[in-house]
Amino acid sequence: MTLHHLILIFHLIAATIWVGGHLLLSICYLPEALKKKDPQIILHFERKFEKLGMSSLFVLICSGIWMAYDFGVSYQTWFSFSGGFEKVISIKLLLLFLTFIFALCAQLYFIPKLNPNNIKNMAFVIISVTTIGVAMLVLGSTLRYGGI
Numbered sequence: 606m607t608l609h610h611l612i613l614i615f616h617l618i619a620a621t622i623w624v625g626g627h628l629l630l631s632i633c634y635l636p637e638a639l640k641k642k643d644p645q646i647i648l649h650f651e652r653k654f655e656k657l658g659m660s661s662l663f664v665l666i667c668s669g670i671w672m673a674y675d676f677g678v679s680y681q682t683w684f685s686f687s688g689g690f691e692k693v694i695s696i697k698l699l700l701l702f703l704t705f706i707f708a709l710c711a712q713l714y715f716i717p718k719l720n721p722n723n724i725k726n727m728a729f730v731i732i733s734v735t736t737i738g739v740a741m742l743v744l745g746s747t748l749r750y751g752g753i
């Protein structure tokens with residue numbers, strides 16, 4: 606097993622946690638919270654998932670950037686959208702940035718003000734972050750075929 610392969614395994618485990626956790630929240634807990642108008646269901650999940658979720662995102666970023674460098678995609682070529690590989694890495698970085706913006710809005714604005722009447726705003730954030738996560742996963746799966 607090469608070092609790249611080992612790092613890819615960490616990347617995949619972290620992706621499983623990040624995407625799996627958000628799918629669970631979107632498919633199981635969010636509909637229940639909307640139905641019962643109970644924000645505590647979301648807050649309880651967020652509290653339990655926060656540390657694991659954030660650590661897995663950290664692992665995704667470190668391992669992803671390491672593998673990108675291993676493929677010769679260094680920061681000088683980011684966002685030049687030159688080759689298929691480079692395009693995927695750049696889109697992944699843009700989506701990562703979007704995830705940070707959603708996370709920041711959620712922590713500073715939506716979560717502190719969450720109440721039974723505005724769960725729909727939080728639902729928008731949750732569905733967006735989940736969709737972005739799935740998109741990152743799909744984009745990642747194209748890299749073994751040379752990107753898009």
Ligand code: HEM
Pocket residue numbers: 613616617620623624665666668669670672673676694697698701737738739741742743744745746747748749
């Ligand atoms: C939510 C965040 C992310 C998810 C869910 C995710 C998911 C994935 C998945 C499922 C693969 C497929 C591996 C395979 O086909 O075997 C992959 C590959 C890859 N990802 Fe990510 N990824 C994320 C973030 C990142 C970031 C931030 C970067 C770097 C900027 C990155 C760089 C890569 C690279 C270079 C590969 C190719 C590895 C290889 O085939 O050897 N990923 N990712």
